[in-house]
Amino acid sequence: AGKPKLHYFNGRGRMECIRWLLAAAGVEFEEKFIEQPEDLDKLRNDGSLMFQQVPMVEIDGMKLVQTRAILNYIATKYNLYGKDMKERALIDMYSEGVEDLGEMIMHLPLCPPDQKDAKIAQIKERTTNRYFPAFEKVLKNHGQDYLVGNKLSKADIHLVELLYYVEELDPSLLANFPLLKGLKARVSSLPAVKKFLQPGSQRKPPMDEKNLEEAKRIFRIK
Amino acid sequence: AGKPTLHYFNGRGRMECIRWLLAAAGVEFEEKFIEKPEDLDKLKNDGSLMFQQVPMVEIDGMKLVQTRAILNYIATKYNLYGKDMKERALIDMYSEGVADLGEMIMHFPLCPPAEKDAKLTLIREKTTNRYLPAFENVLKSHGQDYLVGNKLSRADIHLVELLYYVEELDPSLLANFPLLKALKARVSNIPAVKKFLQPGSQRKPPTDEKKIEEARKVFKF
Structure with a gap:
């Protein structure tokens, strides 16, 4: 089998967590960027996209x-999904919590200017009062290096990706969470992740105005 | 181990798909209803809710x-999650498509009156042009009785639950999807599901105004 091929636009969006997971698993992948609305139409018309x-x-x-279907498949295939169904339940639970906060952060650039401050305040509140304390506590309770089963799993990878986004938003949000900072450093120094974090990798930059306009044009978002 | 205990308010919301899955798996469960904001506070304060x-x-x-963590666990435990990772990938893909349309329908009662017509039009359009054709096509292309692996899986259960909601919204939306109608009949006839569909089961009624007010009060939104 050849390398996995990722079809998305050239930005983070809903593909970036897949890029992170593949990279952390040490899997090389190719990217086919959707650059025009017609590229998307073509994929739709040839039946490649089950839900368009x-x-x-x-x-x-x-x-x-x-x-989630893509992430679960990759995590299963590359042994990043726990050793039994109870570990997987924890990994799923943690991954879904990461996803909830990640989704709020991902949608921030789409927020109308007059609502932006309120949205940022809400994200900061959720980050420091709900999500980070929950994950810090998991690490504190078992005292191990990774969230589940003393072994790297997709949950760690998703969480560390999120920690980078939170840091972009406001580095001070991490201040009171030493174990999360420790996890971030630990996962970031895994050779495959380290490579992905270097300039020139397939990791995508933060969404800026230009990138947002491109996404709106391609996906015909008004 | 005792029966699973479900903690939620006495309505469909995000728990109903879990009730359906347990029921279809033939698993008896208990429900502890959150009836007041204080019930929720208590669960939060005793550390029972990881993300509150x-x-x-x-x-x-x-x-x-x-x-999803709950559904994945139940589906794995009761053998409703395919025989290998490729089947599971399909089951996940189909389940997520069901969740996307289901989420739109679930949020519909919360829609402001002024936007209701537009939202309903959008839901109908996505139902008949995007989601139902995709699932009809899966059944048509392999000609089997269930979506994946010729065997009941959580994907069938989630889809059939969704078909009931679509039917509540507008029964005509199912008209052009004979294989989905047949799947609905087939799954509805499985003894455990048949029992769940009877009056008096733990299945919850459609969300009405009164239920929304109750949810607003309990969850303080």
Whole structure:
């Protein structure tokens, strides 16, 4: 089988967590960027997108859509999904918490200017009062290096990705969470992740105005 | 181990798909309804809710939160999650498509009156042009009785639950999807599901004004 091929626009959006997971698993992947509305139309018309949406990943002969389906498949295949169903339940629970906060942060650039301050305040509040304390506590309770089963899993990778986004928003938000900072440093120094964090990797920069305009044009968002 | 205990308010919301899955798996469960804001505060304060949210399900010594984590665990435990990772990828893909349309329908009662017509039009359009054709096409292309692996999986259960909601919204939306109608009939006839569909089961009625007010009060939104 060849390398997985990722179909998305050239930005973070809903594909970035997939790029992170593949990179952390040490899997090389190709990207086919959707640059014009017509590129998306073509994928839709040839039946490649079950629900007419991207992300889509070609892997092992399948055209997988839906972010979670793609992540679960990759995590299972590369042994980042726990050793039994109870570990997987924890990994899912933690991954979904990361996703909830990550989704709020991802949508921030789309927020109308007059609501932006309120949204940022809400994100900061949730970060420091709800999500970070929950994850810090998991690490504190068991005293291990990773969230589940004393071993790297997709939950750690998703959380560390989120920690980078929170840091972009406001580095001070991490201040009171020493174990999360420790996890971030630990995961960031894994060779595959370290490489992904270097300039020139397939990691995507923060969403700026230009990138947002491009996404709106391609996906015909008004 | 005792029966799973479900913690949520007495309405569909994000727990109903969990009730459906347990019922279809033939698993008896108990429900502890959150009836007052204080009930929710109590769960939050005693550390039962990892992210301060429900649904929460006590099962096998765990207090699981997050709908998908709960569903994945139940589906794995009761063998409704395919035979290998490729089947599971399909089941996940289909389940997520169901969740996307289901979320739109779930939020519909919260829609401001002025936007209601536009929202309903959007839901109908997505139902008949995007989601139902995709699932009809899966059944048509392999000709089997269930979506994945010729065997009942959580994907069928989630889809059939959704078909009931679509039917509540407008029964005509199902008209052009004979294979989905057949799947609905087939799954509805499985003894455990048939029982759940009877009056008096733990299935919850559609969300009405009164239920929304109750939810607003309990969850303070």
